[in-house]
Amino acid sequence: MIQVNNLHKSFGQEEILKGINTQFYQGKTNLIIGQSGAGKTVFLKCLLGLFEPTEGTIEYNGKAYSSLDVEKQRALRQKMGMVFQGGALFDSMTIAENVMFPLRMFTKQKKSEMMDRVEEVLQRVNLENVNHKFPSEISGGMQKRVSIARAIVNKPEYLFCDEPNSGLDPKTAILIDNLIQEITKEYEITTVINTHDMNSVLEIGENIVYLKNGNLAWNGSKDEIYKSEDESLTDFVYSSELFKKVRKAQLKGL
Numbered sequence: 001m002i003q004v005n006n007l008h009k010s011f012g013q014e015e016i017l018k019g020i021n022t023q024f025y026q027g028k029t030n031l032i033i034g035q036s037g038a039g040k041t042v043f044l045k046c047l048l049g050l051f052e053p054t055e056g057t058i059e060y061n062g063k064a065y066s067s068l069d070v071e072k073q074r075a076l077r078q079k080m081g082m083v084f085q086g087g088a089l090f091d092s093m094t095i096a097e098n099v100m101f102p103l104r105m106f107t108k109q110k111k112s113e114m115m116d117r118v119e120e121v122l123q124r125v126n127l128e129n130v131n132h133k134f135p136s137e138i139s140g141g142m143q144k145r146v147s148i149a150r151a152i153v154n155k156p157e158y159l160f161c162d163e164p165n166s167g168l169d170p171k172t173a174i175l176i177d178n179l180i181q182e183i184t185k186e187y188e189i190t191t192v193i194n195t196h197d198m199n200s201v202l203e204i205g206e207n208i209v210y211l212k213n214g215n216l217a218w219n220g221s222k223d224e225i226y227k228s229e230d231e232s233l234t235d236f237v238y239s240s241e242l243f244k245k246v247r248k249a250q251l252k253g254l
């Protein structure tokens with residue numbers, strides 16, 4: 001679990017995050033949503049320890065990052081997996097080498113042990129016979145699976161995903177969402193996903209943090225979104241006609 005207390009982040013005179021208090025739960029898919037420029041990426045980078053808060057604290061299973069010494073901060077960062085927007089695979093490495101990369105960086109495992117683990121996670125994300133291929137030789141959806149495999153190979157406690165669905169067709173996007181949710185539950189990871197995809201919100205939004213101009217404007221689950229009277233939230237989520245129809249149907253069924 002991640003507890004965020006009064007998080008402020010400024011760059012010079014400009015305050016981007018304005019005192020956020022919230023939690024991200026273990027074993028749940030926690031989503032950060034909000035309009036472009038709301039501060040989602042800055043928030044995610046604070047959670048990853050890449051940006052230092054101007055004020056406030058972030059606690060990981062009860063321990064504030066800022067209270068840890070450099071060694072312990074490094075150890076904590078090794079418990080974090082990241083799925084980057086666009087996958088961010090290394091083009092010149094094979095799929096197996098890409099997935100093995102965090103193990104080579106952060107562990108002292110033997111090559112055979114690392115290869116077994118790579119095999120295991122590639123199977124977990126339903127990829128077969130791709131070990132020796134290069135990223136350019138597989139589809140975008142497969143690249144996302146590789147990126148997820150690489151993010152979980154070192155058994156993270158926290159998984160951060162930046163727009164994991166970008167560039168995918170709606171069907172593949174839902175498969176990727178479901179995969180991330182299954183993995184989150186199976187390994188009891190605290191997963192935080194930064195997304196623009198309203199399909200994801202309504203599909204896997206177990207805990208949704210809605211940011212508006214650097215403030216937490218709403219917090220709840222996908223089922224609560226259907227019932228919410230919060231105009232700013234519903235305007236944002238139901239900006240498409242299709243979603244307005246979905247909401248109407250949901251409300252009738254409630």
Ligand SMILES: Nc1ncnc2c1ncn2[C@@H]1O[C@H](COP(=O)(O)OP(=O)(O)OP(=O)(O)O)[C@@H](O)[C@H]1O
Pocket residue numbers: 011016034035036037038039040041042043
């Ligand atoms: N390193 C930085 N230095 C100064 N300002 C920054 C920095 N990073 C982000 N910002 C500013 O913070 C604000 C929020 O940016 P952020 O990238 O978090 O938005 P976002 O909600 O992720 O948007 P999008 O959905 O378009 O990715 C923007 O005004 C941006 O210019």
